[in-house]
Amino acid sequence: MQHVIETRDLTRRFGAITAVDRLNIHVRQGEIFGLLGPNGAGKSTAISMLCTILSPTSGTALVNGYDIVRQPSLVRKSIGIVFQDPSVDDLLTGRENLRMHADLYGVPPGEQKERIDEVLALVELEDRADDRVRNYSGGMRRRLEIARSLIHFPRVLFLDEPTIGLDPQSRDHIWSYIRELRKSKDITIILTTHYMDEADRLCDRVAIIDHGVIMALDSPKALKEQLGGETITIKTSDNQLYMDRLGKAGIAKSVAEVDGEVKMTVDNAHTLIPSVVDIAFKAGIKVESIYVQEPQLDDVFMHYTGRAIREGGEKMLSGMAAVRRRSIR
Amino acid sequence: MSELRGIYALWLREVKRYSRERTRLVSSLAQPLLWLVIFGTGLGSAIGIPGLNYQQFIFPGIIGQTMLFTAMFMGISVIWDKQFGFMKEILVAPVSRVSIFMGKVVGVATDSLIQGIIIFAFGFLLAAPLHLSLELSMFFKSLPIMVIIAIGLVCIGLTLASLMNNLENFGAIMTFVNLPMFFLSGALFPVTRIPEWLKWAFYVNPLTYGVDSLRSIMLGSGWASILPIYYEVSIIIAFDIVMVMVGTYAFSRTQ
Numbered sequence: 001m002q003h004v005i006e007t008r009d010l011t012r013r014f015g016a017i018t019a020v021d022r023l024n025i026h027v028r029q030g031e032i033f034g035l036l037g038p039n040g041a042g043k044s045t046a047i048s049m050l051c052t053i054l055s056p057t058s059g060t061a062l063v064n065g066y067d068i069v070r071q072p073s074l075v076r077k078s079i080g081i082v083f084q085d086p087s088v089d090d091l092l093t094g095r096e097n098l099r100m101h102a103d104l105y106g107v108p109p110g111e112q113k114e115r116i117d118e119v120l121a122l123v124e125l126e127d128r129a130d131d132r133v134r135n136y137s138g139g140m141r142r143r144l145e146i147a148r149s150l151i152h153f154p155r156v157l158f159l160d161e162p163t164i165g166l167d168p169q170s171r172d173h174i175w176s177y178i179r180e181l182r183k184s185k186d187i188t189i190i191l192t193t194h195y196m197d198e199a200d201r202l203c204d205r206v207a208i209i210d211h212g213v214i215m216a217l218d219s220p221k222a223l224k225e226q227l228g229g230e231t232i233t234i235k236t237s238d239n240q241l242y243m244d245r246l247g248k249a250g251i252a253k254s255v256a257e258v259d260g261e262v263k264m265t266v267d268n269a270h271t272l273i274p275s276v277v278d279i280a281f282k283a284g285i286k287v288e289s290i291y292v293q294e295p296q297l298d299d300v301f302m303h304y305t306g307r308a309i310r311e312g313g314e315k316m317l318s319g320m321a322a323v324r325r326r327s328i329r
Numbered sequence: 330m331s332e333l334r335g336i337y338a339l340w341l342r343e344v345k346r347y348s349r350e351r352t353r354l355v356s357s358l359a360q361p362l363l364w365l366v367i368f369g370t371g372l373g374s375a376i377g378i379p380g381l382n383y384q385q386f387i388f389p390g391i392i393g394q395t396m397l398f399t400a401m402f403m404g405i406s407v408i409w410d411k412q413f414g415f416m417k418e419i420l421v422a423p424v425s426r427v428s429i430f431m432g433k434v435v436g437v438a439t440d441s442l443i444q445g446i447i448i449f450a451f452g453f454l455l456a457a458p459l460h461l462s463l464e465l466s467m468f469f470k471s472l473p474i475m476v477i478i479a480i481g482l483v484c485i486g487l488t489l490a491s492l493m494n495n496l497e498n499f500g501a502i503m504t505f506v507n508l509p510m511f512f513l514s515g516a517l518f519p520v521t522r523i524p525e526w527l528k529w530a531f532y533v534n535p536l537t538y539g540v541d542s543l544r545s546i547m548l549g550s551g552w553a554s555i556l557p558i559y560y561e562v563s564i565i566i567a568f569d570i571v572m573v574m575v576g577t578y579a580f581s582r583t584q
Contacts, residue, residue, distance in 0.1 A: 053421055076423040087414040089342060091349050103338030104422035105330035132349075148418075187336075 004188045009059035019045040021212040034203035035192040040281045042212035043192035080149030084160040090134040105152035119147035139170030159191040200297040215304040224295040230269035231293045237286040335424035336432040343436025361395040389543035390516025400441040404486020429542040440478040478539035484572035492577040494540045535568040
């Protein structure tokens with residue numbers, strides 16, 4: 001497997017604070033890789049170093065095979081970036097912003113029009129391309145920035161909190177563009193987010209980062225599985241008898257009756273559903289409802305950063321609670 | 330080649346921004362006209378300068394003033410770029426800091442030059458009521474001098490912007506840079522009649538030589554310049570070179 005990004009003990013300190021602490025990640029060609037963490041966890045600092053905006057205190061990284069410390073110019077040519085804060089010129093039109101970017105990145109003049117039209121179509125901004133950005137909504141500006149980051153055909157795209165501050169509809173739009181991108185172009189995407197659902201829905205792999213350190217790194221699915229698998233909840237005409245029979249079958253890791261329903265933790269819920277129903281059928285018990293629940297990435301996040309909360313004390317707790325509230329909303 | 334395209338892109342942006350900020354554009358054109366029409370007429374009728382029409386005398390000074398103010402304001406606008414995040418987009422582009430700085434210099438210098446040209450055009454339009462005697466040849470002779478004046482002034486603005494992170498000091502720049510440079514350039518009164526203790530302040534001001542050489546062109550033989558025009562032009566160019574280097578240094582150090 002080819003690695004597009006490889007960090008080697010990447011570290012950045014600001015005075016006494018270590019924002020990123022000996023980060024070692026390997027990002028594979030063509031994947032969507034998420035850095036998930038609360039505000040101030042070090043995600044943006046890590047991205048800034050990979051984009052050569054910020055130089056590391058120690059360690060380095062390879063992006064597209066170029067060293068971020070020694071070959072920043074080559075790194076820059078091969079990456080696209082969407083910053084957390086807006087960075088378009090609002091006195092210019094959308095198209096003018098794109099053209100300027102194309103010039104800055106050395107896109108040959110003959111190819112510019114075609115590429116600009118292509119990226120405008122991708123983010124569905126063709127109709128508004130000649131309006132000044134001043135008259136764009138927040139979501140449209142974001143889309144323009146995504147379009148801009150793609151003009152020079154980057155092989156790696158960095159998205160720093162791509163949907164922060166956007167309404168749910170705009171977020172859905174942005175997500176679909178990101179998925180579309182991955183499908184249609186051979187592009188690797190690194191995104192930072194503090195929205196769990198964003199990481200869950202978009203990313204192939206997620207690194208949970210807190211205090212500049214990676215707490216966990218895996219696919220969202222694997223991370224969730226580490227929490228102890230899935231839950232099957234079944235409601236029957238005779239829960240006591242059912243639990244007795246279920247215990248004898250020995251397919252559940254744990255069984256409990258909660259609010260008149262039987263909840264069991266299992267590995268691979270979907271393949272077990274037939275057996276679960278079969279047990280009830282053989283005992284002559286009527287099944288009233290059944291559903292499967294996978295653990296949420298929220299739970300994973302709490303699981304890993306929860307340790308940090310207890311170590312960090314009261315103040316961290318309120319910060320975490322805020323992050324969690326936002327993620328739920 | 331790609332560096333040149335980068336400079337071109339930044340130049341184009343600067344000029345577009347300049348032409349689209351209507352309110353600022355109008356007010357920045359109104360100000361020199363107030364100086365020229367009201368101040369010039371008023372003070373000219375009160376004191377006057379022997380052998381010269383006062384409006385004709387301050388006209389080159391007002392061109393210097395409008396170019397100075399435009400260069401400063403537009404140069405300092407780099408701070409807006411920093412505050413609104415646009416600077417990040419430029420700094421992360423595969424273009425060297427030197428080219429980014431040069432793009433800004435030629436862009437803002439163009440704004441400043443356009444402003445000077447517009448005032449020149451007003452001069453032709455208002456020639457009769459203001460008793461100005463202007464010829465087209467004066468305009469073409471003045472143009473290269475206006476170009477070299479603009480470059481140095483722009484670099485001052487950009488250097489100041491590189492050293493500042495917000496616009497709180499904007500008023501201070503106005504008080505301690507713009508107005509002293511304007512008043513101490515001989516734009517409004519002849520340097521020769523200034524007392525000796527204040528003269529040095531005029532002689533260290535590069536704008537003095539800019540205004541003086543424009544005056545040599547527009548007043549012709551009726552004007553005794555401080556130094557021969559070739560010396561004055563050399564001083565301005567030397568100042569430009571120093572300021573480009575200082576500005577490039579200050580700019581590459583920021584961020």
